[in-house]
Structures are given as structure tokens and as C-alpha cells.
Amino acid sequence: MTSINNKYHKYLICFAFISIMTFSYGQRDTERFRMQFALGVNNPIDNGENDGYFSKTLNLPTVNLGFQYMFKPNLGAKLDFGFNRSKNADGSEEFKLNYSRVNAQIVYDFTDVLNFLPEPMSIQAHAGPGMSFTKPLGNDSENKYTYLNVLLGLELQYKVSRTLSILGDFGYAKALSSKDKYDIEIDGFSFNGDLVYATFGLSVAISGCRYCN
Numbered sequence: 001m002t003s004i005n006n007k008y009h010k011y012l013i014c015f016a017f018i019s020i021m022t023f024s025y026g027q028r029d030t031e032r033f034r035m036q037f038a039l040g041v042n043n044p045i046d047n048g049e050n051d052g053y054f055s056k057t058l059n060l061p062t063v064n065l066g067f068q069y070m071f072k073p074n075l076g077a078k079l080d081f082g083f084n085r086s087k088n089a090d091g092s093e094e095f096k097l098n099y100s101r102v103n104a105q106i107v108y109d110f111t112d113v114l115n116f117l118p119e120p121m122s123i124q125a126h127a128g129p130g131m132s133f134t135k136p137l138g139n140d141s142e143n144k145y146t147y148l149n150v151l152l153g154l155e156l157q158y159k160v161s162r163t164l165s166i167l168g169d170f171g172y173a174k175a176l177s178s179k180d181k182y183d184i185e186i187d188g189f190s191f192n193g194d195l196v197y198a199t200f201g202l203s204v205a206i207s208g209c210r211y212c213n
Contacts, residue, residue: 032076036066038169038201042084044099045194047179052093053189059086062197064169068107076107078126082173084195095189096137101173103130103151120159127152132175134191143190147177163205170198 040062044055066080084099105128111117132149135141153171160166173195182190 032070033206034068034070034203035206036064036068036078036080036167036201036203038062038064038167038199040064040169040197040199040201042086042099042195042197044084044086044097044191045196046191047181047193051184053095053184054089054092055086055097056089059084061085062199064197064199064201068203070107070109074109074112076109078105078107079103080105082197084197093189095140097189097191098135098137099191099195100133101130101149101151101195103149103173104128105130105151105153122157122159122165124155124157125153126155126171130173132173132177132192132195136189136191140188140190143182143187145177145190145192147175147192149173149175149194157203165203166200167203168198168200170196172196 041058041060042062043057043059046054061084063083064080065082066078068076068078070076080103082101082103084101085096086099087096088094105126107124107126109122109124111122111124114123117123128151130149130151132145132147134145136143151171151173153169155167155169157165157167175192175194177192181192182188
């Protein structure tokens with residue numbers, strides 16, 4: 001069985017520190033500060049072993065909440081949290097899974113490179129390290145994992161006003177975890193793999209619009 005290692009505590013403290021610093025700095029200069037909220041679907045990807053458990057291709061819900069700060073018109077950073085629920089597909093052993101993550105990411109806006117995009121549209125790439133937290137529901141609820149991930153994503157925004165944009169986001173969270181898992185025969189279902197998600201939502205400039213796209 002796997003438990004939360006002490007080394008993970010250091011990463012959690014770092015993420016908490018980054019979060020506090022982001023909020024503090026954002027309060028002083030909120031004209032570059034955005035809040036993002038999106039809903040969508042997800043697909044958890046296991047390590048490929050045929051253990052009798054596999055999820056639906058599209059699972060509901062995915063809920064993402066992020067805070068983004070742009071240092072320059074095309075370069076910024078964001079801290080975001082994601083919650084994902086998935087369940088077994090037809091033909092699989094029955095299970096439900098909660099997958100949560102938190103990631104600190106670099107954001108790069110390369111709209112200027114794509115001159116063919118309509119003026120209200122912008123496109124951003126985002127990537128960065130994070131932590132994943134998985135917990136099955138029901139009888140397997142003790143089969144938890146906490147592990148590192150690296151997230152890569154692409155976000156398309158359509159500007160509705162100077163402060164409000166509609167966004168679509170596609171991301172892949174790659175697990176940096178051991179292949180060792182709970183024993184299925186003894187402990188039941190567990191998950192420490194990757195996650196793909198697609199969401200739609202809103203991006204709101206909290207105050208001002210110095211670098212609104």
C-alpha cells in the first residue's frame with residue numbers, strides 16, 4: 001500500500017506559499033489579475049494494465065478554478081485547482097473516483113504569432129508542475145494517492161468585453177508516480193495515472209484591464 005510521503009509535504013507548503021504571494025501581489029496591482037472558472041469533461045488514463053477497471057471516455061464533472069497574473073502582455077503565471085469525478089464504463093468493475101490537482105504554471109500568449117485569428121480571439125499555452133490527489137469512493141475509499149504531475153494545456157479565449165472573456169481549455173496532466181499500486185485482489189480499485197480534460201468557462205479581469213486580450 002502507498003501513503004503520503006513526507007517529501008510531499010514540502011511541495012504542499014511551496015504551493016501554499018505561491019498562492020499567498022499571488023494573492024498579496026494581486027491586491028496591489030489587480031489590473032493584470034484575472035480569475036478563471038470553467039466546467040467540462042475528463043478522461044483518467046491508467047498505466048495500461050488490464051486490471052478489469054476502466055472509466056468512461058467522457059466523465060462529468062470537471063471543475064477548474066484559476067488565478068492568473070500577466071507580467072507582460074504575452075507572459076504570465078497562474079495557480080489553478082481542478083476537481084474531476086469519473087466512474088466505470090460498461091464492462092468494467094464498478095468504481096467511482098475523485099481526482100483533484102493543484103498546479104503552478106507559466107502562461108504564454110502567442111496570439112501575435114497567429115495573425116489569422118480574429119481580433120477578439122487569443123490563444124495561450126500553459127504548463128507547470130503540480131500535485132495530484134486521488135481517492136476512490138465507496139469500499140475502496142482508503143486507497144488514496146498523492147503524487148507529482150506536470151500539466152500541459154492550450155487555452156482559447158474570445159473577448160466579450162474589456163474585462164470578460166469566454167474560454168475553452170484543453171489540458172493533459174502527466175503523472176510522475178510509481179507504477180506500484182494497491183493490490184487489486186486484496187485492496188480493490190486505486191488510481192495513480194494521467195488525466196485529460198476539456199473545459200469551457202469565463203475569464204474575468206478583477207480590476208482594470210492593462211493587459212486584457
